[in-house]
Ligand code: FES
């Protein structure tokens with residue numbers, strides 16, 4: 191079979207989670223061509239600030255140069271290729287190579303060559319040896335993305351309707367959002383796609399994978415919700431949005447009946463900002479939000495979650511979480527976790543937000559431990575040479591026509607979030623690129639906010 195078949199039924203080859211040849215093709219056909227997230231702007235707020243990251247698996251330095259511009263530089267000396275910077279983060283105007291001492295400004299230009307007159311001559315042209323850098327770097331809502339493909343569309347075109355949802359998550363506060371602490375990193379023995387798929391909108395796994403979290407009260411209980419307003423309707427209701435190009439979103443709403451928009455979990459002094467900075471349709475996404483999460487193809491996901499009674503009844507908080515996955519091999523992924531919160535909230539609320547994050551969706555949070563165990567076991571189950579010859583199914587939601595939601599939300603939006611449509615959208619984009627079809631499935635650029 192081909193790696194993905196859509197007829198007569200939707201079937202996916204199990205090889206895509208553990209085959210090293212497929213992994214190498216992904217690096218060339220997907221990670222070399224896609225816009226990839228590298229850092230949050232707040233991590234490099236001052237000239238000289240830098241963090242070291244990967245673009246796909248290539249190591250890069252993300253730095254703010256002396257003029258305030260953001261640079262993404264291949265973390266490898268132009269002389270003999272030594273890794274230039276070994277720290278996770280810091281502040282410096284120059285990077286000096288540990289092997290022979292070539293020195294680069296944080297703009298990437300080669301400034302110093304050790305013993306230059308003697309070894310290379312006085313006329314040696316240093317301008318030929320700036321650090322390599324990707325041709326495209328851009329920022330959207332504080333998210334720094336870069337792309338190695340000179341032919342790539344602009345970041346806004348690439349994001350398409352997803353820009354509107356990212357603005358809802360990250361663009362609703364006057365002073366933006368900031369990191370909670372510093373990013374954490376974990377190595378997991380799983381394929382990078384498993385988490386991308388899950389966060390693309392897998393509402394189906396929650397009641398089973400996270401059953402213990404329900405028992406422990408880590409999801410909103412009826413008594414938590416009754417403190418917020420009139421509880422109505424089904425316990426939870428959700429929607430999914432297919433934003434094209436493999437980007438998808440899932441939005442789950444608290445079952446509350448509120449006459450006015452309500453942004454539970456955020457301090458009430460910030461509510462006016464949220465309503466002012468978002469469009470009415472974006473307010474509809476945000477009001478009474480339980481959890482919203484999505485994946486920007488291929489390896490960036492975000493999640494905005496509501497935590498009730500963090501350290502006592504009625505003491506609710508919310509946080510935003512980003513995860514980024516480096517595809518180190520077919521069965522080894524490095525995950526980087528970024529916790530975010532609005533600037534300007536009280537210290538006490540920030541403490542609640544941090545506790546809620548650490549307990550649930552932080553790197554050692556209960557939801558993450560539950561989820562990662564499944565992702566690891568998917569790769570483990572196909573270690574054998576026979577099991578990987580079979581396929582698996584993603585037919586959830588194909589049996590009936592999902593009701594399109596007429597809400598003015600961009601993308602292809604349907605009611606109901608226990609479906610596999612977002613995972614199919616992610617994998618179909620993956621398949622298009624693996625088959626050598628880089629054209630964008632969705633080239634519509636929409637206005638992304640006020
Ligand atoms: S390898 Fe960097 S200076 Fe020689």
Ligand SMILES: [Fe+2]
Nearest residue numbers: 396399557561
């Ligand atoms: Fe989960």
